[in-house]
Amino acid sequence: MNQALLRILLLTVLRAFARNETINPAIADEQLLWVGGEIGEVHTYRIPLLTFTTQGSLLAFAEARKLSYKDIGAKFIALRRSTDRGATWSPTSFIVDDGSLEDGLNLGSVVVDEETGAVIVIYSLCFHRYHCKPSNTMMVQSLDDGFTWSAPRNLNPQLGLMSFVPGPGFGIQKRHPPAVGRLVVCGHGSIAGDGLFCILSDDHGNTWRYGAELKSIPYKQHKNNLDFEPDECQPVELDDGSIVINVRNNKNYHCRCRMVVRSLDGGESLPVEELVFDHTLEDPAVAAGALEKEGVLYFTNPASTNSRVNLTLRWSVNRGKSWVKDTLKIWAGPSGYSCMTSLKGNETVDHKYIYVIYEKGQKDSIESVSFVKINLYSNQ
Known part of the structure; x- marks a missing residue:
């Protein structure tokens, strides 16, 4: 640096x-x-x-x-x-x-x-x-x-x-x-393809494509309580250029708290190692x-x-x-x-x-x- x-x-x-x-x-x-x-x-x-x-x-x-x-x-x-x-x-x-x-x-x-x-x-x-x-x-x-x-x-x-x-x-x-x-x-999918997904536009909204994804487990199947199902979400950009996405933990996987996941490449990917559970x-x-x-x-x-x-x-x-x-x-x-x-x-x-x-x-x-x-x- x-x-x-x-x-x-x-x-x-x-x-x-x-x-x-x-x-x-x-x-x-x-x-x-x-x-x-x-x-x-x-x-x-x-x-x-x-x-x-x-x-x-x-x-x-x-x-x-x-x-x-x-x-x-x-x-x-x-x-x-x-x-x-x-x-x-x-x-x-x-x-x-x-x-x-x-x-x-x-x-x-x-x-x-x-x-x-x-x-x-x-x-x-x-x-x-x-x-x-x-x-x-x-x-x-x-x-x-x-x-x-x-x-x-x-x-x-x-x-x-x-x-x-x-x-x-x-x-x-x-x-x-x-x-x-x-x-x-960013948003979420249904059972037909559930999880967190982001769509991206580099031409002011004229065209869109899919970017980052964080798929549910099990994928494309009905969920039970405590399954991993990232859902409704709110992205924000920090001053270091990363995108932090605050996510609804729909089935209370790991905790009754928020998931937070970070993209380091402008919304192209959401590495699982950037996922945390914020107990606060x-x-x-x-x-x-x-x-x-x-x-x-x-x-x-x-x-x-x-x-x-x-x-x-x-x-x-x-x-x-x-x-x-x-x-x-x-x-x-x-x-x-x-x-x-x-x-x-x-x-x-x-x-x-x-x-x-x-x-x-x-x-x-x-x-x-x-x-x-x-x-x-x-x-x-």
């Missing part, structure tokens, strides 16, 4: 530790974005996603399940848009309507291309293959900051017929070598949120081994090797899937806040979708 790179890494670590002395997260604002049953054409809102655009707008997405709370069935992709960092929101619009498919669509990941400004949403159709075949990996995009959206495009001619549902969460665009500019979206991140087998901001790694999930309750924010200053003992309890009650984002800007407000969207309820975690603005430095 050359001296210049060593100095950069040392400064990064020192800055992270300095920040840790002052990190004291507190909820600055919270709003319900969607409540199930309020609108006649939607029974339940689930699977929330959140991202900033290159123009600074905040976009919130959810699966709008038309007829029931179930994973299968007809759905919309719902969108609300904020131009003031979440203070106010547009009415709900539906950017995708799968019609009346019995198997329906499943979200999904959103990825923003920092070079073109495109906002890309990737989702699955007929993922469960109960009532329709084949499974299709679909994509829509907005080139005008989330106002209008393209017609859905089927990626199967490029990716093949494998069952794949991204995320849920966000995809990344590589900022550091290797593969700067590459779009990386206890988990009831759920989709969780992860975010890297200014050298600090943040994580949200229902912090429980058995139930979807107690949505909690944790943070790490050493790339997830350990977690600061302090935590922020966002919601003690029923809570489920979550996703985080932050604005990469130069204003003080951009450094100070992160934003969380999550499933929240009083009796059940899927009653509503809530948006939370978190002040990272509330004691300053």
Whole structure:
């Protein structure tokens, strides 16, 4: 390692530790974005996603399940848009309507291309293959900051017929070598080919191919409790260029906690020697949120081994090797899937806040979708 790179890494670590002395997260604002049953054409809102655009707008997405709370069935992709960092929101619009498919669509990941400004949403159709075949990996995009959206495009001619549902969460665009500019979206497969998989694009989303994979054991077979089944996942890029993927441990293999696996080659592979089980991140087998901001790694999930309750924010200053003992309890009650984002800007407000969207309820975690603005430095 050359001296210049060593100095950069040392400064990064020192800055992270300095920040840790002052990190004291507190909820600055919270709003319900969607409540199930309020609108006649939607029974339940689930699977929330959140991202900033290159123009600074905040976009919130959810699966709008038309007829029931179930994973299968007809759905919309719902969108609300904020131009003031979440203070106010547009009415709900539906950017995708799968019609009346019995198997329906499943979200999904959103990825923003920092070079073109495109906002890309990737989702699955007929993922469960109960009532329709084949499974299709679909994509829509907005080139005008989330106002209008393209017609859905089927990626199967490029990716093949494998069952794949991204995320849920966000995809990344590589900022550091290797593969700067590459779009990386990770997700999981069904019994037809289960495990963790990433799809890659090196031309701004025009073409996609499969990259890294971490297959289940036993592969392509129904799983029992304690089998190895990496599932829903959230990738983040660290400042050393590695991609760390926080993974749902669906059958509680080895622990009731999160799997974490790392790609060192831009999402091309996931070596098994880079897989660890993070016992600090206890988990009831759920989709969780992860975010890297200014050298600090943040994580949200229902912090429980058995139930979807107690949505909690944790943070790490050493790339997830350990977690600061302090935590922020966002919601003690029923809570489920979550996703985080932050604005990469130069204003003080951009450094100070992160934003969380999550499933929240009083009796059940899927009653509503809530948006939370978190002040990272509330004691300053």
